[in-house]
């Protein structure tokens with residue numbers, strides 16, 4: 001039987017390299033995808049997810065098994081992403097360039113031509129609008145939506161990841177979903 | 188009104204709930220406009236989130252792991268360097284700086300925002316460690332890796 005994540009983490013705390021390798025291989029794709037969904041930049045997602053694995057290696061001994069390993073690890077990862085966002089934002093204010101993050105998004109999401117037949121392209125256009133609206137959410141709101149929908153996490157676990165109360169998670173989610181609803185309705 | 192069924196909304200939309208639970212969520216949605224709205228957007232997101240967000244650029248996982256292992260090695264070397272026995276002279280100057288900061292911190296509380304007094308500047312120059320005022324001001328964050336690394340760098344410069 002495959003060892004559980006929690007058991008592997010205990011072994012990492014004892015500096016078991018094979019256990020670390022196994023945990024990385026289990027989580028690398030999810031970690032990279034989640035970091036990318038929050039940061040919207042491949043290179044940053046790569047760096048930050050790798051940093052999360054390094055922190056996992058360094059702090060595995062502090063994992064007490066009170067939550068699932070995935071919740072504990074996502075807490076490290078998501079907070080690194082949010083910190084990265086915060087620093088990046090500060091830097092962008094400093095150099096007065098706030099278009100960098102959007103460049104990729106705009107290139108990726110060419111608006112549909114105005115006079116296209118509605119039927120086929122409207123779904124495509126709605127998805128693009130939805131994607132851009134998710135990009136524009138505040139980072140914590142976006143993280144809450146991604147953890148709920150993409151990672152299938154319960155409110156209680158999202159609260160642990162975002163280091164806030166369940167009530168706050170509910171507010172983040174409700175606001176984010178209300179914003180997304182407006183976007184979709186406008187189409 | 189009953190508790191909002193936060194965690195049940197997605198299983199409900201996916202049809203994963205047992206009949207009794209399903210019935211309970213459906214009744215709640217009829218009487219709670221907030222949850223009804225959340226459920227509508229979640230329904231859209233469930234099928235479309237991946238498509239709406241796009242896919243991250245592909246990664247060569249072999250290279251990813253090689254980079255990770257290099258970064259981890261670099262971090263281990265750093266930690267080994269930080270844990271080496273601290274030379275007596277450096278320990279003494281660090282203790283001196285800490286004392287200075289403690290006294291200074293006390294004064295800061297009583298008259299926050301005061302410019303640095305001339306005697307403090309002289310002491311700072313004596314130590315040669317106070318050139319980066321921000322580093323010293325943040326010595327309360329001694330556990331912070333960046334600060335420690337900074338001090339190590341300053342110390343080796345100081346010794347050479």
Ligand SMILES: [Zn+2]
Nearest residue numbers: 191192219222
């Ligand atoms: Zn409700």
